[in-house]
Amino acid sequence: MKVLLDTNVVLDAVACREPFRKEAEQIVMLAANEALDCYITANTITDIYYITRKYFSDAITRDKLRYLFTVFSVLDLYAADCENAINFPLPDYEDAILALCAQKNGVDYIITRDGDFLDHAGTLPVISPKGFLDTFMKL
Secondary structure, eight states: OEEEEOHHHHHHHHTTOTTTHHHHHHHHHHHHTTSSEEEEEHHHHHHHHHHHTTTSOHHHHHHHHHHHHHHOEEEOOOHHHHHHHHTSSOSSHHHHHHHHHHHHTTOSEEEOOOHHHHHHOTTSOEEOHHHHHHHHHHO
16 A cells, blocks of 8 residues: 655654654554555655754754655655646645645555645545554554
């Protein structure tokens, strides 16, 4: 199963953000144990670095990024993707980029805590961390 994580889920695990940490860490562990193919986008890496530096030193932040590169595959984001996302039928541009990357790469689920993304997903396979874990455990 291929899943794409939104930045907020990765940050919950990396920055130990309560009360969301446990579910995010469970998803990261599934990826680390190769129970699922887990992806993040290239722009998520820079966002994670920028935000995580508020919690940790540069050295610790870089170590956390190194770990992410061992657990997740990174989906490239091209200029055309950024352009095409402008016309994607979602009100939030960042969500549109994530959805476009998911479609382009045949992702089964986009996992996010973003309530607006969940509300406006329509037919997109967008799911919360808890919803994903509940679904995954039933497989």
